[in-house]
Amino acid sequence: MSGVLSSVDARTKLVGQNRLEILLFHLGGSQYFAINVFKVQEVMRLPRLTVLPDCHPVVRGVTHLRGQTVPVVDLRQAIQMGPLNVKPEDATIIVTEYNMTVQAFLVSGVDRIVNMNWNEILPPPGGAGRNHYLTAITRIDNRIVEIIDVEKVLAEIAPYDTKLSDDVYEVDVLDRVRGKKILIVDDSRVALDQMRQVLEPMGLEVVEVRNGLDAYQLLMHWKETGMDIRDELTMVITDAEMPEMDGYMLTTEIRRDPELRELTVVLHTSLSGNFNKAMVQKVGCDAFLSxxxxxxxxxxxxxxxxxxxLA
Known part of the structure; x- marks a missing residue:
């Protein structure tokens, strides 16, 4: 399977086409789960693990891969389905990179890679249980596929501290933009909450939406109502991977619109830095943030x- 995973060059060909590749896998049953192939480094049989004392309950242990110590997370247990019950010799790990860190997820088996259009990916239904750990759902072979919110999983294992000291904020800049809007676009509740904690102390009016299509429609609505977008909207901060329309396609549509093309657009994503540098250049983002x-x-x-x- 590791040889099937796309290279960076191959992945960039999907950008601007509103397409993605997802890796299908199982967690001890017939239900399909998935993550975006962009995040996957390799798939391999479960290696020998070293168990660490006092680690998080969903971390089965660590392994050493290419000079790195990599934690192995029981993904089934992490999304509150109970521990994965599988013999070590029958288990698989999916090695991933999120937020400039490498971790592996223990699964019972990997199925295949599927190339899809983002408009085939839908927001998850509301409700309790593991729906809280989904960013999206789709249908393949007439079966529901649940796309895991890995950012939520990782944030629960190692919570992020988003509190900043007052000296981080630049008074002259923030006095100039106080009360102006900033649009944040992300399908992860965790990501939206963390961005709010950074942006609201700046005095900005934070407007949030959950996918690129909703963001684009909101921008169109603001245009139709006569809002001075260039002055009232400071910038758009968008995730890359979202249901219905991804951040790359959203940026492309903004750059195509004569009234929007000068908007500042920032890509905010857990994808690798090198990949996003290529994407920033390709779709015309102003910057990217990990x-x-x-x-x-x-x-x-x-x-x-x-x-x-202030320039």
Whole structure:
């Protein structure tokens, strides 16, 4: 399976086409689960693990891969379905990179990679249980596929501290933009909450939506109602991977619109830095931010605000 995973060059061909590849896997039953292939480094049989004392209950242990110590997370247990009951020799790990860290997820088996259009990916239904751990659902072979909110899983294992000291904030910049809107776009509740904690102390009016299509429709609505978007909207901060319309396609649509093309657009994502540098150039984002680095977010956002309003 590891040889089937796309290279960065191959992945970039999907950008601007509103397409993605998902890796299907099982968690001890017939139900399909998935994550975006962009995040996957390799798939392999479960190696020997070293159990660490006092680690989080869903972390089965660590293994050593190519000079790195990699935690192995029981993904079934992490999404509150109970521990994965599988013999070690029958188990598989999916090695991933999120937020510039590498971790592996223990699963019972990997099925295949499927190439899809983002408009085939839908927001999850409301309700309790593991729906809280889904960013989206789709249907393949007439079966529901549940796409895991890995950011929520990782945030629960190692919570992020988003509180910043007052000296991070630049008074002259923030006095100029106080009360203006900033649009944040992400399908992860965890990500939206963390961005709010960084942005609201700036005095900005934070407007949030859960996918690129909703963001685009909101921008169209603001245009139709006569809002001075160039002045009232400071910028758009968008995730890359979202149901219905991804962040790359949203950026492409903004750049195509004569009234919106000058908007500052920032890509905010847990994908790898090298990949996103290529994407920023391809779709025309102004910058990208890796999740979740609150100090870097505050610094970069204020730099962009200074360029736009105080230059």
């Amino acid at each position: 999740k979740f680095a609150p100090h870097l977010m505050a610094t970069e956002i204020q730099r962009l605000l200074r360029e736009k309003f």
